[in-house]
Amino acid sequence: MSLLAQQLATLTAILPEFSAEQQAQIEALLSEANIHQSPLWAGHMTTNIAPATQLGTLLATIHNGNLLSAELYPQLVDIEQQLLQWFCQHFQQNQGHFTHGSSYGNLEALWQARDYSNTDTKIVYGSQDVHYSIIKACQILGLNFQAIACNMQGEMDKVALQKACKQHVPLAIIATVGTSSTGAIDPLNACFELAEQCHAWCHIDAAWGGGLALLDQLPDLSRAHSICVDPHKAFAQARPCSVLLYQDDLPALDIATHYLSQTPKRVLAGSYGGELFLPLWCSLLLTGEQALIRHIQNRLAQAELFYTLIKQNTNWWCLHSATGIICFRPEQVLFNHEQLLQDGILSETQFNDHTVYRAVFANDTCQATQLFATLFKQ
Numbered sequence: 001m002s003l004l005a006q007q008l009a010t011l012t013a014i015l016p017e018f019s020a021e022q023q024a025q026i027e028a029l030l031s032e033a034n035i036h037q038s039p040l041w042a043g044h045m046t047t048n049i050a051p052a053t054q055l056g057t058l059l060a061t062i063h064n065g066n067l068l069s070a071e072l073y074p075q076l077v078d079i080e081q082q083l084l085q086w087f088c089q090h091f092q093q094n095q096g097h098f099t100h101g102s103s104y105g106n107l108e109a110l111w112q113a114r115d116y117s118n119t120d121t122k123i124v125y126g127s128q129d130v131h132y133s134i135i136k137a138c139q140i141l142g143l144n145f146q147a148i149a150c151n152m153q154g155e156m157d158k159v160a161l162q163k164a165c166k167q168h169v170p171l172a173i174i175a176t177v178g179t180s181s182t183g184a185i186d187p188l189n190a191c192f193e194l195a196e197q198c199h200a201w202c203h204i205d206a207a208w209g210g211g212l213a214l215l216d217q218l219p220d221l222s223r224a225h226s227i228c229v230d231p232h233k234a235f236a237q238a239r240p241c242s243v244l245l246y247q248d249d250l251p252a253l254d255i256a257t258h259y260l261s262q263t264p265k266r267v268l269a270g271s272y273g274g275e276l277f278l279p280l281w282c283s284l285l286l287t288g289e290q291a292l293i294r295h296i297q298n299r300l301a302q303a304e305l306f307y308t309l310i311k312q313n314t315n316w317w318c319l320h321s322a323t324g325i326i327c328f329r330p331e332q333v334l335f336n337h338e339q340l341l342q343d344g345i346l347s348e349t350q351f352n353d354h355t356v357y358r359a360v361f362a363n364d365t366c367q368a369t370q371l372f373a374t375l376f377k378q
Contacts, residue, residue: 045208123168214289314330
């Protein structure tokens, strides 16, 4: 019997016999999770999880290694480095590490920007639709976040950003690839150019829209100082799975850690292990990169189809993003809108002082034709 089979047999043997009440609780939990499997689920960025990814989560639980003591786990280190090299290749960065989410990545990137800046400025520019974690990170780090207006597509207005940079040189510029509300992509090349002119740090928050890099639909990213990506969003991976990439190497911490054989790097994360990357590794190992690319292509195609159905069959205002979020505003409130929101079929957001509906195509199982038809059901 293989080692994996032995571990699975051990797990099965030690499972307790559940009472009827316990079984009911577990069934209710599984039923709650099943909403992500629906072809109508488009309200949020929570995705369904493929079997290969579930296997990786199980392996991480069985392994339970802590990479603060990396010398004990050479196999785990090797897998981690393989994946980081894969990310660096696609995102044109030189090194990085896994994190528990881009909220952590955004905080750490701004920490590095603050401490390695050659200026006294504390200003950070980002769009008015920047993720709230950027604002939170600035508050934690004592930085001054200033929002830049967006254009009619939800993208940061590059003219407004240029004007702001002329008035006050920033410490950092945050460019978002896939805003949480509308999926908009900020003008990356303009952000790069202005950051270079101001000698400012340029960080890309690609938590949601990073999958476009696998499709070669983003410009040269090597001009960014740091990039964060959340495979647990656009790559349909289990949480937590996030990566923070850097153009330059990070120094070690100037803190004595006598109980560790290696000095930790100057990163936010402390203890972590395979839970951050083994699910993704299993997914790539068993189904391959092309399957991941097809997943991204399929969900983006469904988003485009949903947009087309709205434009062809209604006179509603509608906004189509390249990252798989469609926002729309019917002339009258949908008669079943409360149920659609409650069931996670749609969500709401604000755009240009209007409340609009939001369809998030995070699952490639979400079917545009069924979703559109559901909008009109009695």
